[in-house]
Amino acid sequence: MNMNKRCAAEFFGTFWLVLGGCGSAVLAAGFPELGIGFAGVALAFGLTLLTMCYAIGHISGCHINPAVTFGLAAGGRFPLRDVLPYVVAQVVGGLVAGLVLYTIASGKPGFDAAASGFASNGYGAHSPGGYSMGAAALCEIVMTGFFIFIIMGATHKSAPAGFAGVAIGLALTLIHLISIPVTNTSVNPARSTGVAVFQGEWAVHQLWFFWVMPIIGGIIGGLIYRYLWSDRPQQPAIKGDAA
Numbered sequence: 001m002n003m004n005k006r007c008a009a010e011f012f013g014t015f016w017l018v019l020g021g022c023g024s025a026v027l028a029a030g031f032p033e034l035g036i037g038f039a040g041v042a043l044a045f046g047l048t049l050l051t052m053c054y055a056i057g058h059i060s061g062c063h064i065n066p067a068v069t070f071g072l073a074a075g076g077r078f079p080l081r082d083v084l085p086y087v088v089a090q091v092v093g094g095l096v097a098g099l100v101l102y103t104i105a106s107g108k109p110g111f112d113a114a115a116s117g118f119a120s121n122g123y124g125a126h127s128p129g130g131y132s133m134g135a136a137a138l139c140e141i142v143m144t145g146f147f148i149f150i151i152m153g154a155t156h157k158s159a160p161a162g163f164a165g166v167a168i169g170l171a172l173t174l175i176h177l178i179s180i181p182v183t184n185t186s187v188n189p190a191r192s193t194g195v196a197v198f199q200g201e202w203a204v205h206q207l208w209f210f211w212v213m214p215i216i217g218g219i220i221g222g223l224i225y226r227y228l229w230s231d232r233p234q235q236p237a238i239k240g241d242a243a
Contacts (some may be wrong), residue, residue, distance in 0.1 A: 003085055006059060007060070010090050011089045016096035020044055021048050022191065022195050027105065028044075029041050041180065042176030045176050046174075049168060060086075067217065069083050070215050074226070075223065097172075097194050125137075139182045140210070140214050141216050143185070148225070156229075187214050194211035
């Protein structure tokens with residue numbers, strides 16, 4: 001598959017992830033009496049990823065996350081020359097989804113993205129549970145590292161065929177169930193960027209953190225999995241071998 005089509009797939013996949021996951025948080029999580037809460041938001045993120053794994057996994061590998069792209073490159077499962085185009089497509093997809101979500105949410109009288117937080121990620125005073133920067137950093141690094149580890153294992157040629165999307169989607173759900181109270185869960189710089197720009201205040205100032213920590217975690221996860229399989233033949237670094 002040529003790079004333009006792969007990047008288009010990454011754009012649409014990231015768009016769906018941000019719209020589905022952050023949209024559930026902005027529009028449905030706190031809805032009076034029928035709000036879906038943390039568990040519903042966690043499931044929404046997992047479902048968006050699971051659906052895209054099967055929709056575009058065979059086209060681009062369904063990274064839809066810069067930390068995944070960096071992690072797979074570190075793990076020897078994705079060519080370094082393709083990292084930048086993928087990341088650009090992911091960020092643009094996230095931003096367009098943020099714009100669509102902002103437009104929808106603005107249709108409610110009194111909506112204020114800055115005051116509501118607009119599903120943005122934060123630490124310290126902007127952590128849902130008031131967690132410190134250090135706690136948030138450790139959480140994002142560990143969660144992203146395990147996410148990449150699971151992705152590489154689930155998509156390995158020795159893993160049961162056809163079930164990778166389920167394992168990866170459930171992994172993202174579990175990650176959110178654990179870490180929403182800590183950082184509102186990033187593990188994905190494109191997801192963080194897509195809403196932070198429209199929150200427009202503290203989320204933009206803290207955005208660097210949700211680029212650096214997930215990418216560090218992703219690289220660590222990729223390197224650990226690569227080490228575990230270092231005595232075995234490496235899979236070809238091709239499209240479609242990740243999610």
